[in-house]
Amino acid sequence: MPYWLKGYADLGYILGDPEIIATAKKWLDLAFRSQQKDGFFGPTDNRKNKDLWPNMLVLSCLQSLHEATGDERVIPFLSRYFRFEHGLPEADLLPDSWQKLRGGENLESIYWLYNRTRDSFLLDLARRVYSRTADWETDIINPQRDRKWQVSGFYHGVNITMGIRYPAVYYQQTRDRRHLDLVEKNYSLVMNQYGQQPGGMFGADENIRPGYGDPRQGAETCSMVEFMNSHEALLKITGETRYADRCEEIAFNSLPAAMTPDLRALHYLTAPNLISCDCSGEHDFQNDGTLVSFDPWSYRCCQHNAAFGWPYFTEHLWLATADNGLAAALYAPSEITAKVADGTEVSISEETAYPFGDFIDFTVSTPAAVRFPLYLRVPDWAAEASISVDGKKLPDELQPGAYAVISREWRNGDRVRLTFFPKVVVKMWQKMGNSVSVRRGPLWFSLKIGEEWKRYGGTDVWPAYEILPTTPWNYGLVLDPDHPEATIVLAGQRAPAGQPFVPEGAPVVLKARARLLPDWKPEGRMVGRIPPGPLVSAEPETEVTLIPMGCARLRIASFPFISGK
Numbered sequence: 001m002p003y004w005l006k007g008y009a010d011l012g013y014i015l016g017d018p019e020i021i022a023t024a025k026k027w028l029d030l031a032f033r034s035q036q037k038d039g040f041f042g043p044t045d046n047r048k049n050k051d052l053w054p055n056m057l058v059l060s061c062l063q064s065l066h067e068a069t070g071d072e073r074v075i076p077f078l079s080r081y082f083r084f085e086h087g088l089p090e091a092d093l094l095p096d097s098w099q100k101l102r103g104g105e106n107l108e109s110i111y112w113l114y115n116r117t118r119d120s121f122l123l124d125l126a127r128r129v130y131s132r133t134a135d136w137e138t139d140i141i142n143p144q145r146d147r148k149w150q151v152s153g154f155y156h157g158v159n160i161t162m163g164i165r166y167p168a169v170y171y172q173q174t175r176d177r178r179h180l181d182l183v184e185k186n187y188s189l190v191m192n193q194y195g196q197q198p199g200g201m202f203g204a205d206e207n208i209r210p211g212y213g214d215p216r217q218g219a220e221t222c223s224m225v226e227f228m229n230s231h232e233a234l235l236k237i238t239g240e241t242r243y244a245d246r247c248e249e250i251a252f253n254s255l256p257a258a259m260t261p262d263l264r265a266l267h268y269l270t271a272p273n274l275i276s277c278d279c280s281g282e283h284d285f286q287n288d289g290t291l292v293s294f295d296p297w298s299y300r301c302c303q304h305n306a307a308f309g310w311p312y313f314t315e316h317l318w319l320a321t322a323d324n325g326l327a328a329a330l331y332a333p334s335e336i337t338a339k340v341a342d343g344t345e346v347s348i349s350e351e352t353a354y355p356f357g358d359f360i361d362f363t364v365s366t367p368a369a370v371r372f373p374l375y376l377r378v379p380d381w382a383a384e385a386s387i388s389v390d391g392k393k394l395p396d397e398l399q400p401g402a403y404a405v406i407s408r409e410w411r412n413g414d415r416v417r418l419t420f421f422p423k424v425v426v427k428m429w430q431k432m433g434n435s436v437s438v439r440r441g442p443l444w445f446s447l448k449i450g451e452e453w454k455r456y457g458g459t460d461v462w463p464a465y466e467i468l469p470t471t472p473w474n475y476g477l478v479l480d481p482d483h484p485e486a487t488i489v490l491a492g493q494r495a496p497a498g499q500p501f502v503p504e505g506a507p508v509v510l511k512a513r514a515r516l517l518p519d520w521k522p523e524g525r526m527v528g529r530i531p532p533g534p535l536v537s538a539e540p541e542t543e544v545t546l547i548p549m550g551c552a553r554l555r556i557a558s559f560p561f562i563s564g565k
């Protein structure tokens, strides 16, 4: 329930939807009412089991409630609860299991409250909670854990996407740069071994498993929204644009394909290479049973937890800056109203077809002329970008992986346009048999595969589907990685109308050259491991269509490489 509530309530606040807000309030009121004299709240079974993990999720819900409505019960409630936690004997504070691995969530809530009350006991509690949380400073992947991967909670994909940021959360208290560096060290360790694939995720079909790094392995939907949340938190703590890049990469490429376009069903695992979303279990995953069919009924965690992915993403589109300005950190059509400079309330509307369009328009509304800095993120992939204000191009050269800062006196109606000039680029994954993936700006591309939707269960309102391939998928791409533009061309680009993450009517389409690879076959219902390239094929060269991987439920986004030099 708290998993679901976390996304559901925030969705209501963002949309201003009275029905969602009222339903969420019923559950939140129950949480308030359950608080005991000593500050504990929630089911008494959790107390008996010394399990604080469910409470950590409810704390997030209460923080959102306070941010959205200023509900006066929240601050005293949290203060009482953290007094309870502070009174726990050491052995009872995060003794084991998920709560120990995920104690950093609790830590964030403590800082949230401290920032509002400055109660010094909270900093003592924060130190204790961090020291009682599982060790996310040590190399996440190491030979000792490799030997015990089945039992090590450190290899669970979702735990990694959460735990990886905790040293940086604690950095807010220690101000020790080492804590930020540890996050990067562990991110590189995980991605270098299991994340050699497009879409911002790493293969963990429950756990990362030594020897299972192929892009067919898949990431759990929970791990996508949790990784986005970690990148959003790291973005706020450090201000560094790379975290926004990483968050967008998941949001635009991996997450949409985890769900049906009508958002009524999702699946447990989504992989860059996935040729059959069937319910057979004939896949080499750690768990048995159905994991890739789209089913509203059978996945215990993801369908509840996934709900916070888009609302939290939306909440991080805009950030306040330390110099009383505003930063457009993640890009999407939106409108922000905020105080800037000495407290003048301004609004900025953002209009764009991004990530499918190549420019973003901002319009400033202000009651009076006001000077403040406007930060625009220049993504790492944006080698060329330009900004114009009221139609006049700014002379400064923009740095990819940094912010463009426009400090000026803003007047009502001022318009800013940020334009990208994305090129088609090819990433070669040397560690994955020199396989290749195609990128244009924020989007990765995958082979368009014909889909047969086959209902196999569920109800008429909440049906469960298999999606099966109707066209060949075993292509290698013929290209020269240094000059991909010679064989991969932009064949269509238009602003999306309605749900953009669908194969028919994909807003951006590329055409590429390819040859069939008859020896690349399925294993059971699963795509075979990528054959190492460069390969040769006697099959005729043909033109294939590539669509954004977020639009494709069946996909090949990591291709075997056939040299076109």
Ligand SMILES: [Zn+2]
Residues within 6 Å of the ligand: 220, 221, 222, 223, 300, 301, 302, 303, 305
């Ligand atoms: Zn899950």
